[in-house]
Amino acid sequence: xxxxxxxxxxxxxxxxxxxxxxxxxxxxxxxxxxxxxxxxxxxxxxxxxxxxxxxxxxxxxxxxxxxxxxxxxxxxxxxxxxxxxxxxxxxxxxxxxxxxxxxxxxxxxxxxxxxxxxxxxxxxxxxxxxxxxxxxxxxxxxxxxxxxxxxxxxxxxxxxxxxxxxxxxxxxxxxxxxxxxxxxxxxxxxxxxxxxxxxxxxxxxxxxxxxxxxxxxxxxxxxxxxxxxxxxxxxxxxxxxxxxxxxxxxxxxxxxxxxxxxxxxxxxxxxxxxxxxxxxxxxxxxxxxxxxxxxxxxxxxxxxxxxxxxxxxxxxxxxxxxxxxxxxxxxxxxxxxxxxxxxxxxxxxxxxxxxxxxxxxxxxxxxxxxxxxxxxxxxxxxxxxxxxxxxxxxxxxxxxxxxxxxxxxxxxxxxxxxxxxxxxxxxxxxxxxxxxxxxxxxxxxxxxxxxxxxxxxxxxxxxxxxxxxxxxxxxxxxxxxxxxxxxxxxxxxxxxxxxxxxxxxxxxxxxxxxxxxxxxxxxxxxxxxxxxxxxxxxxxxxxxxxxxxxxxxxxxxxxxxxxxxxxxxxxxxxxxxxxxxxxxxxxxxxxxxxxxxxxxxxxxxxxxxxxxxxxxxxxxxxxxxxxxxxxxxxxxxxxxxxxxxxxxxxxxxxxxxxxxxxxxxxxxxxxxxxxxxxxxxxxxxxxxxxxxxxxxxxxx
Numbered sequence: 001x002x003x004x005x006x007x008x009x010x011x012x013x014x015x016x017x018x019x020x021x022x023x024x025x026x027x028x029x030x031x032x033x034x035x036x037x038x039x040x041x042x043x044x045x046x047x048x049x050x051x052x053x054x055x056x057x058x059x060x061x062x063x064x065x066x067x068x069x070x071x072x073x074x075x076x077x078x079x080x081x082x083x084x085x086x087x088x089x090x091x092x093x094x095x096x097x098x099x100x101x102x103x104x105x106x107x108x109x110x111x112x113x114x115x116x117x118x119x120x121x122x123x124x125x126x127x128x129x130x131x132x133x134x135x136x137x138x139x140x141x142x143x144x145x146x147x148x149x150x151x152x153x154x155x156x157x158x159x160x161x162x163x164x165x166x167x168x169x170x171x172x173x174x175x176x177x178x179x180x181x182x183x184x185x186x187x188x189x190x191x192x193x194x195x196x197x198x199x200x201x202x203x204x205x206x207x208x209x210x211x212x213x214x215x216x217x218x219x220x221x222x223x224x225x226x227x228x229x230x231x232x233x234x235x236x237x238x239x240x241x242x243x244x245x246x247x248x249x250x251x252x253x254x255x256x257x258x259x260x261x262x263x264x265x266x267x268x269x270x271x272x273x274x275x276x277x278x279x280x281x282x283x284x285x286x287x288x289x290x291x292x293x294x295x296x297x298x299x300x301x302x303x304x305x306x307x308x309x310x311x312x313x314x315x316x317x318x319x320x321x322x323x324x325x326x327x328x329x330x331x332x333x334x335x336x337x338x339x340x341x342x343x344x345x346x347x348x349x350x351x352x353x354x355x356x357x358x359x360x361x362x363x364x365x366x367x368x369x370x371x372x373x374x375x376x377x378x379x380x381x382x383x384x385x386x387x388x389x390x391x392x393x394x395x396x397x398x399x400x401x402x403x404x405x406x407x408x409x410x411x412x413x414x415x416x417x418x419x420x421x422x423x424x425x426x427x428x429x430x431x432x433x434x435x436x437x438x439x440x441x442x443x444x445x446x447x448x449x450x451x452x453x454x455x456x457x458x459x460x461x462x463x464x465x466x467x468x469x470x471x472x473x474x475x476x477x478x479x480x481x482x483x484x485x486x487x488x489x490x491x492x493x494x495x496x497x498x499x500x501x502x503x504x505x506x507x508x509x510x511x512x513x514x515x516x517x518x519x520x521x522x523x524x525x526x527x528x529x530x531x532x533x534x535x536x537x538x539x540x541x542x543x544x545x546x547x548x549x550x551x552x553x554x555x556x557x558x559x560x561x562x563x564x565x566x567x568x569x570x571x572x573x574x575x576x577x578x579x580x581x582x583x584x585x586x587x588x589x590x591x592x593x594x595x596x597x598x599x600x601x602x603x604x605x606x607x608x609x610x611x612x613x614x615x616x617x618x619x620x621x622x623x624x625x626x627x628x629x630x631x632x633x634x635x636x637x638x639x640x641x642x643x644x645x646x647x648x649x650x651x652x653x654x655x656x657x658x659x660x661x662x663x664x665x666x667x668x669x670x671x672x673x674x675x676x677x678x679x680x681x682x683x684x685x686x687x688x689x690x691x692x693x694x695x696x697x698x699x700x
Contacts, residue, residue, distance in 0.1 A: 061107070303523060303524060373574070375426070471595070497555050505592065
């Protein structure tokens, strides 16, 4: 069976609904009358039906589109020289191989295939004879049309070749200007068409790559270097990252003036035989988007490097001594360091362990981040009760009273309660901090942040992506919720989009005195972590890394996000252990922290990567925490209860001077699943050195 590599096109202009000239909304699909299978007065059944995802015809469209897109972006020319888009622009496209098969991962968002079927209801011999000529049989007409173009249902595409110019425009034009698109819908008048008597003379518009001039598509203008979607590696090996340092090709390219004239009509003068200078580096072509403003003290604090790793309302693992448990972070604050030789402040977290509804473990105070892990750092083990390991059980569907009474067999009810509660939270998402600004789009709401699974994310932060190279990130600039009325009695339908700049991590050989340009529009935490990593790789590996802008203001769905991004310099010492991390640092071998993390809903059995929406964060935890629990959101207090926005310098281990250890014993990751012998009653005894802080913290 052939293997296909998936190509993800992140941008779409598709619309599920349009507004007519009379101001009424109209579905962007065949009309209701066209969906009706009732025979007409002549006994002919003539209707449209939607083609489901992964149906043979839908898959065939995606194969053809993926093949044409891969060929256009990365095919080598017959003379043996590399195509400029597969060498000079590897920073934008990744590696595309001519000997591989490619498929479009999905059709662009809000684009759908509909099949037109037509046959005689009486099934006479003439119709039957005609039907035998069709591959699928049984229909006089069996044509597929692609709907979704923003001009409405009358503007549809009849074949993959007809849609391909529009797909290519979506892939390579960061401006999003439909005037740059050469498809038959966006540019109905072919180049050179003239007008007579007020009417446009029609002509056949070239819509396939073979009939479009090579300088228009094959070499692409400069806009092509910043927006085409990378390949998600479903199989096969990736190239060495150092290959991105290949110098730009000397092939001619089409500048903006020539591109306009090529589309508008023939030039009045002879063509210029001189080649245009090679494309500029990607970082100089696509401008990064300025970071959005910060709206709260909590957001200001979390945007700073080396502050708190964990946030109120987040789901975390915590060290119970011999085993690990699951808890919700309730509060965090700075506290004075009791060691006068170390004036820097320390961090304190108050967490609420999760459980079943009929018990509420005491809160726990943790003063070392080494005793905590992000929820996505590990995968939850199987429940201790064998009867609960069957598929289909959820936290709310389990009779926890019988489990606690031992009527479900042997096991630990509290542990199993925390496991199912964590799965419930992982499936949840909650939007918060509505931004009250005028919007030109009716029914559109903008939000400043969201709880996504076990994590809390603000605008202006980086998130890890499920698509792309595996290490790509998006700097989040907007969270947009769009609400529209469903058809019939379906009620309102809400969709959430995440908009931001996509970056990919690139490593090249270091050239002395020529560092990658500083990007002030990257979050501070990204920039500081990059400096930390380059400090050792430049010295020990003679390589330098940078975050390369891949696509500005891309629009993704919730299901495309793995989770929030963490600094390798801060999280890897916790996940790997300080000794191993110090050894790696001295060798210049600092990996991305995301490679040590899971993605949200990766273990979900229902295939839904969006999850379930909750109105509040407290509601997402359900009965797994006390009913009166309140998350201390937005109150980042110091010990004197004053809210401070100034940066607090915290101690950082200097790994360039050799191993330096915290005063805790490294914990084997395998002990995470050692649940047997857990002693819930002795939970607080594992944290006796923090007991003095618990009373004061809970009084406020």
